[in-house]
Amino acid sequence: MKSNLQFDNTLLDGDDRLMDALLREHARRGSHADEGFLTRLTSFIDAECESPSIAVPPAAAAKRPSHRLAWSLGLAATVALAAGLIWKNQPANNSSGYRLVQHSERSGMALLTDFPPELIEGTPKAMSVPNLVNAPDQAPVFFVPQGTALLSRGKKVTSSDDNPIIGSLDLITDGDKQAGEGYFVELLDGLQWVQIDLEKSAAIHAIWLWHYHSQRRAYHDVIVQISNDPEFKTGVTTVYNNDYDNSAKFGVGRDNPYVESRFGLLVDGKGTHGRYVRLYSNGNTSNEMNHYIEVEVYGIPSR
DSSP states (O other): OOOOOOOOOOOOOSHHHHHHHHHHHHHHHTOTTOHHHHHHHHHHHHHHHSOTTSOOOHHHHHHTGGGHHHHHHHHHHHHHHHHHHHHSSOOOBOTTSOBOBOOOSTTOEEOOOOOOOOOOOSOOOOOOOTTOBOOOSSOOOOEEOTTOEEOOTTOOEEESOSSOSBSOGGGGGSSOOOOSTTSOEEEOSSSEEEEEEEEEEEEEEEEEEEOOOSSOOOBSSOEEEEESOTTSSSSOEEEEEOOSSOTTSSOOOSSOOBOOOTTOEEEEEEEEEEEEEEEEEOOBSSOSOEEEOEEEEEEEEOO
């Protein structure tokens, strides 16, 4: 990956602020494990040791050239550690059981979650879907405002199908994303929906959802809506719609159909205020049924 790392001309008060600025820029660019970044970082350190553009205390300026190698290695290790925390799925647990990682980026924090192991079974059927997005090989990176939390864990789920063929609706918010038997809900064929009651209105910044992902398939008419009306008759905001032929009768969507994977689908909630989140689907490329494994809704509760 080529690094486009750029440094601003902000005056810094010594090594700590210099390191913080460099790490912040590196994290923002997302150039993890980037040799080009480290090369440019080393050149930057060399240049700044001889340049008056950064206000470094005299003692630090005098000491840095003689300890440049140790300082650079230490900073490189810190960069590697920071990149690993942001890009690998190893964030620290918090008391609520979900995983969020604080990010040094000024705009907020990176949203991370646990992912199930890869499990591909059976022979996939042909997917004749226009503009189909292939399954990703890594988790998406998405930033949310500080204070964003998982709001859906253990919350009540209702559905257009009161009697699921397989599983129970509470599996959708139980935190388990495996795709094997006993972990998913199967609903009837045709256009069906599941709905999560967050119990109070919130500014919703992300919805992360997993359909059945143990076979390469795409679900039709995936639509995500937010509202304060449990009947979804008024005040409805659609934040995702990949219905390319208007078969669900909500209008043609602008989002592309996608192949299911263990990384799920991460939808931008755009800060939409609402208590209820409703998700539609209309069968899939392997069969006519609808399946849900897990839905996570992240946001900031209204005061």
